[in-house]
Amino acid sequence: MYISRLALDHFRSWPHLVVDFTPGVTILKGANGLGKTNIVEAIEVLSTGSSHRVSSSLPLIERGEARATIRANVNEGADTGTTYEVTIAARGANRGRINGGSSLYMRDIVGKVPSVSFTPDDQRLVAGDPAGRRGFLDQAGSLLVPGYAANLSNANKIAKQRAALLKQLGQRGEPVDAKNAALNGLEIWTGQFIAVGVALTRARAGLIEQLAGPFSRIYDELAGKPQHAGLQYAPSFEEVLDFEQPEPEISKHYQRLYDGEIARGRNLIGPHRDDVTLTLDGMPAREFASNGEMWTMALALKMALFDEITEVQGVKPIVVLDDVFAQLDETRRKQILDFAMQQDQVLITVAAAGDIPSDATRGGDATIINVAELKAGAQDENANLVAQLQAARKNNTVDSDDDSDGARS
Known part of the structure; x- marks a missing residue:
């Protein structure tokens, strides 16, 4: 391709x-x-x-x-x-x-x-903030997991609507009826947020499991010495990964957070707060890896993504x-x-x-x-x-003037 x-x-x-x-x-x-x-x-x-x-x-x-x-x-x-x-x-x-x-x-x-891009920012996949790692995860999911992009889009929209409602509930002086209506709306948005969030979180967990093996193997090849490079998913709410846990139980956990969410006017847990942990010989890489080791980990992560896309889609990115x-x-x-x-x-x-x-x-x-x-x-x-547009406008003006003269005559 x-x-x-x-x-x-x-x-x-x-x-x-x-x-x-x-x-x-x-x-x-x-x-x-x-x-x-x-x-x-x-x-x-x-x-x-x-x-x-x-x-x-x-x-x-x-x-x-x-x-x-x-x-x-x-x-x-x-x-x-x-x-x-x-x-x-x-x-x-x-x-x-x-x-x-x-x-x-x-x-x-x-x-x-x-496609797979290698950029000057890649080292931040190891040493930077969680947003960069979530961005990598979302791009990888969009390329490897059917329906991932749609789930991500829905999750972002619902999170935005829910956050707006939390801010509304946190405003003082709201009429009681308006607050009651907002609380009812919060229940509805929370249910939708849980449904799409559970799907997205479980897809991310599967994606990390898919990339972890190739990542560790490629790191060893690049480093030229035996070191264990690990890749783990760190969801903001680990209970979501319990496949036996029903959504009503997850909903109760969200309900316990309502006061804190309303006070801050934002969603405190959900896919938007997930992270990925990279380790080297069991230690957090962002704290213990050298600059060179971080670069090698970043390269290995991108190459692992390339290999998985090639395997899944049957074409080289x-x-x-x-x-x-x-x-x-x-x-x-x-x-x-x-x-x-x-x-x-x-x-x-x-x-x-x-x-x-x-x-x-x-x-x-x-x-x-x-x-x-x-x-x-x-x-x-x-x-x-x-120049062509200006000429066309000029011609149109001339034509209009000619038509006007003809009409007057």
């Missing part, structure tokens, strides 16, 4: 862009600020439904625009090709299309074009190496390049020619794209479109 053409409209810093790719290695070279990372980020969004760089989709839209569109022509075999499209809306639901067909939810597109080489020492740079060179399509971003590892261009087969030239071409095309 590989993307042969990517088209962007009002995505991040790109008002319009069309760029063609080939199988194998493509290097996007350009100074910081030109938008090379935005190009590969668009592939991540198309693939997983989200970006590791932001927590919401609004920053993905060019400032002042109502929506952004990502379209990719994807070659899935010798004679087959499919066009996938997602539209990110500033307001309302994000949508998708396949081969220009009927409008779908964006979640129906997620996972169709699998697109590999994105986004400005990672400046962060890696020579050993890890070689490890990630050796891995990447075996894949169907690899997109590498670098700031300058000197940042391109020599191994990435061995054999002379790598394609190098100058992002500055892409940007200049996009600006020229935009200027031409503006």
Whole structure:
């Protein structure tokens, strides 16, 4: 599988862009600020439904625009090709299309074009806050677990509605009838939150179990010495993982938290507060692992995800190496390049020619794209479109004047 053409409209810093790719290695070279990372980020969004760089989709839209569109022509075999499209809306639901067909939810597109991105932020999967690990878990789930994206979307919507109700209940001076109605509503939203939360939590537990074995094996291979790298799921409410426990019992636990939730105006437990624990020889990696060991764990986690996607979907994901080489020492740079060179399509971003590892261009087969030239071409095309629109408006004005003169005569 590989993307042969990517088209962007009002995505991040790109008002319009069309760029063609080939199988194998493509290097996007350009100074910081030109938008090379935005190009590969668009592939991540198309693939997983989200970006590791932001927590919401609004920053993905060019400032002042109502929506952004990502379209990719994807070659899935010798004679087959499919066009996938997602539209990110500033307001309302994000949508998708396949081969220009009927409008779908964006979640129906997620996972169709699998990709795995290696970025400078990857070390934070070990040392950073839980939100980054949840983001990785959600992207992995969207690629590996059927229905995961839909459950996640529902959980986020219900959590938002429930939090708004908790804040309303915490306001002083509310009429008694209004508070009683809000409490009844809280029971309803809590029931829905439990139902979708249980499904999401159990899916995450299964996902971690699926990744833990490959992660530990790959870490040992990369480290070159026997160390046990572990991966455990840390849900905010462990009782959810008790498959024998009925939902009414879980509901009673939530009810005990109502006073605290109302006082704080937020959901105190649920999938939005889950975490993943990475350990090295039984110790928490974020506290005891060295900087190099954290990088190796992060690489092993991404490679484990790649292996599982390949196994489950039967295709090799697109590999994105986004400005990672400046962060890696020579050993890890070689490890990630050796891995990447075996894949169907690899997109590498670098700031300058000197940042391109020599191994990435061995054999002379790598394609190098100058992002500055892409940007200049996009600006020229935009200027031409503006000129055409201005000319069309001028012609319409002239035509209207002629019609008016004719009417008067």
